[in-house]
Amino acid sequence: MIGLFRDEMRDRSIVLWVVLGAVLLAVLNLPASVSSQAKAALREGVAPLQGALSGFTRWVGESIRSVRGIGGLVRENQQMSAELVRLRNEVRDLQSLAQDNAALREQLQFSAQSGRRLTPCEVIARDITGWWQTIRLSKGVSDGVSMDMAVMTSDGLVGKTVDVSARTSDVLLISDAGCKVSARVVRTGAFGVVSGNGPARSGQASCRMDFINKNVPVLPGDEVVTSGLGGVFPKGLLIGYVDKVHKDESGLFQRADIIPKADLGRLTYVFVVAEQSYGADDYLMKTRSSEGGAP
């Protein structure tokens, strides 16, 4: 009787392993398109719940902050007034610069810089495994978001879209080692490639800029922007500032630590740059065609 029971249990165990193996084999060998569709469907299903939970946690956080901040409202008001005056002056200066810029462009027969269509999105979740530095946005293909689009805040560049479903999109942050951005140091015009350093001890995200020409002086505090090369990131988006400069191990280049301007740890609303600006690639194509070369 006991032997019969044991045999039955062993049979069940074998059936279990076979079923398990078959299911996993089927899932692991799904074609890429089917797999991405299945992932998108699951993400779509969970998105409302994630949105609700992130909304609730944000509400709790803001309530606590507002209660804590009551005492500092007068000081904050003074700071905001000073900031307003400074920004008004800056806008006045920029208006005259814009006029100069337009006049120069006309003289150089450049086409007018196309506007960037910014799609505002809410951040509804972060990566749930800790292997990557990603965020999930509340908008997707149905809102005009597609793969490999730049994502930014009013402060600067945040990352690029890597996985998009109908109503959600995943963004790989610039602090992730897998996110590479073609960049330029504004003061000197030196080019390089910015990539993430991963998480930092201080909690502050950091990046590094590699392949900078070793003969170009780069100083701490220099502004780093996107170069527009590569086709994903529009030209001129602020990435951050140089923190430290090192000689590359090979001795052929120099390397700089970059502090991103956007606060990547506290993202609540971001913009997807839905339309690329007039970039260096277009300029090169135009120059080649005007010279009679291949486009």
Place this chain on the structure above:
Amino acid sequence: MFMAILVGAVAQAVFPTFYWLGQVNAPVLLGLVIYYALAHSRGTMLQAAIFAGLLQDALCMIPLGYSSFCFCIVAVVVSNFKDMVFVHESFTHMMFGAIAGGAVTLALYGLLSATGLVSLAPGWVFLKGVGSVLLGAILVPFEFEFIEGLDRMLGNTDERTS
């Protein structure tokens, strides 16, 4: 079960991460898999492992099926031990949480690095492993108590195997 896993997946994204624990997220879904492996029938256990894995993969950049594979192995191993351990003791849950947490993290790293999706420094992998062990040991007993209480309240105890 499906609702618990759905909520668990969303909650996993909300828990804070720490540098000294390798920025590992709290293993909420793994805790649920261990619970269903210890306290429910094998059919429910496998459903839980596969669904939790698929959900985890769908909510991040891991290729579909990797987490399911790891969770299923954990579930089968844990269920094989359930007749030899005190199923309702917190120490048991702590030990399973710690061992399974570390094992799943290392297994996933092996799979991801083999396919070239992730490349980390050995020190960082070690931190992640230690973080998973600690978080698994801390979180799983509480999670077990909570879900068991919920199941009892909802009357979902009829499937339980001795």
